[in-house]
Amino acid sequence: MSDPRLQSKRFIIVKPESTPGVDSIPTSADGVYAETLTVKPLNTKIIDRKPIKSHMGGNLKIVSSFDAQIDIEIALATGGDATGVPTPGATPAYDALLRGCGTARTTSAAAITGTAQGGTLNLLKLAAGASSTDDAYAGLSVRVGIAAGTAQAPVSSDKSLVKLAVTDAEHSGTLQAGSTTTALNFASTASAVNDYYVGMTVVIGSESSVISAYDGSTKIATVTTPFGSPPLLVAYTVQHIDDYYAGMLARIDHFAGTIVSAVFYVSSVTDIYLPLSVVGTNNVQGCDIEITTGAAAPEIRRIINYDVNTRRATLQTKIGTTPTDASTFIISEQREVIAYNGTTRVMTLKSPLKYVTTSATLYAITVDRLITEYNGTTKVASITPPFTRAPTAATTYRMNPYVKYAPVSTGHISNTFYYYEDRALHSFTYARGSVSYDFSSLALPMAKFTYQGLVDKYEDASFPTFDLSAWVEPLPVNYANTKNLFLHGYADFVADKISVDLANKLVHTDCPGTNRIYIQDRDAKGSIMIWSPLQSQFDVYSAVKNAVTGPLLFTHGPMGNQIAIFCKVVQLLNPSNSEKDGVVMTTLELNIPPHGTGDNEIVLILQ
DSSP states (O other): OOOOOOTTOEEEEEEEOSSTTSOOOOOGGGBOOEEEEEEEEEEEEEEEOOOOOSSOOOOOEEEEEEEEEEEEEEEOOOOBOTTOOBOTTOOOTTHHHHHTTTEEEEEEOSOEEEEOOEEOSSEEEOOTTSOOSTTSSTTOEEEEEEEEEEOOOOSSSOTTEEEOOTTOSSEEEEOOTTOOSSEEEOOTTSOOSTTTTTTOEEEETTEEEEEEEEETTTTEEEESSOOSSOOOSOEEEEOOOTTTTTTOEEEEEEEEEEOBOBTTBOOOSSEEEOOHHHHTTOOOTTOEEEEOSSTTOSEEEEEEEEETTTTEEEESSOOSSOOOTTOEEEEEEEEEEEEEETTTTEEEESSOOSSOOOTTOEEEEEEEEEEEEEETTTTEEEEESOOSSOOOTTOEEEEOOEEEEEEOSSOOOOEEEEEEESSEEEEEEEEEEEEEEEEETTSOOEEEEEEEEEEEEEEEOOOOOOOOTTSOOOOOSSTTTEEEEEETTEESOOEEEEEEEOOEEEEEEEETTEEEEEEEEEOOEEEEEEEOOOTTTOOHHHHHHTTOEEEEEEEESOTTSOEEEEEEEEEEEEEEEEEETTEEEEEEEEEOOOOTTSSOSSEEEEO
16 A cells, blocks of 8 residues: 655646747746645536436536646745845746736846936936836835935944034035125025925024025025124035934944955855954944945845954855955944934934944935836926925935836736646646735735646656745735835825735637637736725725725835835725724725726836
């Protein structure tokens, strides 16, 4: 008697077919890291014969056609390298599954960087060379550079405080002629926006006053307290308002130098040796290390263990390429800014740094925002949440390399599946499917695939190599990871569950001349459960009654390991109220039609 075949021993691999219906011969490198897996290896269509006969009884049934169904759930994560390290712009390990669902992949291998042309609190005007395609950047996260410089000498030994550069200010220049004690004629480089500087403090020598009005065309700033005498053509500074940087991200650089990789100290993808002349006896455990030049640039990793004697820094995850003795590095920390004093230029961080800053400490202050809409003609990107101050023509920005998946109406690929079930192999060809994305609170984000395929073979087979090292570990859906929620202009609402479904209609046709699976159509839809808003926050019922449409988008995970869902047009339907944890919840059905020329209902972005 043979041993029982165990349900616990299962593995499925999938590979795109060069010719639809022809076995692409997947290997173990094409394995799927499935959370759930249900396979119906033989679904049959039956002809039920009812011939006339002289006696009672049933009849032989004839199998006219058959196919298979494969249901797979995977945990969503970004693409990574061969060892599963998240890598912006890398194709995810589940690429074949997505493309077999009538979606196409678009990749930007390089970061998108530039200097803005200005903007408002809700708009960022990108550089003149930015894409001319509408919504080319919609759904992408953008990191905007707000300030950078060299810190001043510290005000105390408090590691939570950083005194920014003496030049840190909203604006500075030399007054033009014609200023009075209450009306200052700012330099021609001052803002052209009326009342832009209202509420800020202007400093001239040892005197200062608060600006009460500002004319962007004449550059005249009116102050509340008169200066002692009409100022001449002298230097002035407009200070930032208090808490200008609050909520932003500050990067503080502690050490910089060249990696040691020689003789007994050979740096690797997991262990980096630092020079004594740079780091001394300081313990840099818990800091970030960025490889800035050389073979491994640019990569940032957390140092999880540090040997002060050998100066070996062990990384939390591997870097992609072994560094050399020509690779330079920066040791830094990042902290959220919780307060800023515009007069003293002292910035307060959410938690202490490892080291007190010095007059040589470099810093950079950035803020991450989500692009909700982009006009390719004007180069203007709408962002959420709003900036605290409008960007200027000196504002820098960066969007990481990315991979996008959007539905297509032609050119659908098909996949071959090999399903191993403890010493047996089922194979299916011409497989095409549909996918839905589920983000439920305190669970892993899931991609749920339903495939149909043609039955190819069933035979005894040994289990393939179980290698899923290229799959990136997912992040749970929670407050820390799932951000920038935006629905019909309603920003940062609280959601318990968001689900969107491409809803492809799969058809198996088996007739003289062809036997295939094809995608007949799609009807994207979904649902969302949110904390019930007040009418003044978001009038759900008016939006439903008047068939109002608007975007749905959100991000999951930090930049560099981030997933985003972008739906340009969403119609809200059938609101219903319920309760969870004592909170009134509203659940809405989502109808997600295409926009404009189509093929854009649900876009998955990995950045």
